[in-house]
Amino acid sequence: MSGHKQVFPDLEQLSHAAASALVELANRQIEKRGYFNMALAGGGTPKRLYEYLATEEFRDKVDWSRVGIYFGDERNVPQDDPDSNYRMAHLAFLDKLAIPKDNIHPFDTRLEVRRAAAAYARLLALGLPKTDSLPRFDLVLLGMGEDGHTASLFPTTCILHDDRLAASVYVEKLRSWRLSLTYPVINNAEHVWLLVAGKNKAKVLSRLQQPDAGQFPVNGVRPRGELSWYLDEASASEL
Numbered sequence: 675m676s677g678h679k680q681v682f683p684d685l686e687q688l689s690h691a692a693a694s695a696l697v698e699l700a701n702r703q704i705e706k707r708g709y710f711n712m713a714l715a716g717g718g719t720p721k722r723l724y725e726y727l728a729t730e731e732f733r734d735k736v737d738w739s740r741v742g743i744y745f746g747d748e749r750n751v752p753q754d755d756p757d758s759n760y761r762m763a764h765l766a767f768l769d770k771l772a773i774p775k776d777n778i779h780p781f782d783t784r785l786e787v788r789r790a791a792a793a794y795a796r797l798l799a800l801g802l803p804k805t806d807s808l809p810r811f812d813l814v815l816l817g818m819g820e821d822g823h824t825a826s827l828f829p830t831t832c833i834l835h836d837d838r839l840a841a842s843v844y845v846e847k848l849r850s851w852r853l854s855l856t857y858p859v860i861n862n863a864e865h866v867w868l869l870v871a872g873k874n875k876a877k878v879l880s881r882l883q884q885p886d887a888g889q890f891p892v893n894g895v896r897p898r899g900e901l902s903w904y905l906d907e908a909s910a911s912e913l
């Protein structure tokens with residue numbers, strides 16, 4: 675398990691610390707470059723972090739007009755579907771911040787899934803600064819599933835070997851299509867933060883220390899920049 679690990683007593687304190695660090699990073703990058711582009715993680719773990727960003731403590735500490743919001747992955751559902759990562763992020767914080775709608779870039783799930791992926795790849799290529807001709811995020815937020823997937827990079831799926839910037843993938847066990855950034859984009863980020871909480875993640879986290887860690891897609895997250903793990907005591911209990 676490469677990268678810098680921080681362990682917090684619970685998800686609440688993990689989320690508050692991550693919100694504070696995110697505001698600090700955003701301001702540092704805005705100061706340096708005039709913008710801050712980040713890709714949001716989906717699922718349940720990051721929700722509390724997003725909610726913190728919309729609290730009085732944090733929401734006025736960032737010039738959100740200089741922030742670009744992208745999505746690390748998305749379910750192939752309408753944007754108002756309860757499973758939508760876009761919907762979760764909007765309800766948790768985007769609806770509550772003074773962030774221009776043009777700064778928010780969801781996957782267009784109205785399109786057929788392959789076309790939605792190709793459209794997102796074009797958006798990344800056109801909308802983000804580049805390093806070594808690949809789009810560069812200032813920050814990519816990720817979660818991790820019990821099977822070691824991250825974003826929608828699931829074990830044994832072809833997307834793990836896809837060199838496009840974004841791709842669609844059929845996930846057999848979920849019987850559903852997903853849309854996701856691929857390793858080349860994730861690993862070209864200046865900062866990647868993995869937010870992992872809950873006892874149900876402890877086993878796979880411990881196996882990331884073993885020689886066969888390569889079977890878990892999260893093990894392929896090796897950014898050119900800084901990799902940080904935000905863990906709670908429950909998920910870190912077998913490290």
Ligand code: 6PG
Binds near residue numbers: 715716748759817819
């Ligand atoms: C998604 C996420 C996915 C998530 C993990 C962990 O769209 O679901 O991108 O990769 O981060 O499945 O999900 P939880 O945070 O809900 O455990």
